[in-house]
Amino acid sequence: MPRLLLLLACFPLAAAATEVYRCTGPDGIGYQDTPCADARGQSVIHLADPPPVVQAAPSDVVDEEPAPPAAPAPPPTAVPAIPPPSFYLCVATDGSRYVSEDGIGRRSLVPYAMLADSGRSLAQAYGPGGIGVSAPELQHPSSIPAHADPLGASWVWVVDDCHHADAVEACAYLRNELDKVTGQLRRAFSDTEARLEQEQAELRERLRGC
16 A cells, blocks of 8 residues: 555556556556556556545635724713802891801891990880880880980991801701701792792702712
């Protein structure tokens, strides 16, 4: 068999033949693609035809150039933080608090006797019961002559004290006001419901920075 393979390699035409003749003679054994001269020393080897070589069809697809790397996405735009509420808190003469945007408090006309530096009580300045405090138009002339205490029976303008509230105080005040308005809204009638809803929406908007 090794000699047969060597012969086929040397004679390519024999590789395509269907039959190969093995000839035995005085010179030894030989292989050929034609019958031997001496038929007595001839034997035939049948070879199968090699399978046809399939030529690969050229591809119609043209290799595309690799796409350039995508540019890195820009970093997300930082959403600006909502600043904390900023306003002034003022204290009214009755002790209640309210908001002032410009820091100027409300003016109130109050009896001078209510002020700490008057030195007199309401009863002394406005008579028994102090009726002049709640109803100045019903006030009777003071039993004390005017020349003896001219300021005690007077009315003066008082401006409420205001200060700028820091973030913690401002947020606490707004939350407290929102709780009060929400409670009032639960018990509100139709004539005040719209106003309270507006106040509630404004308070919630200002609380967004808290």
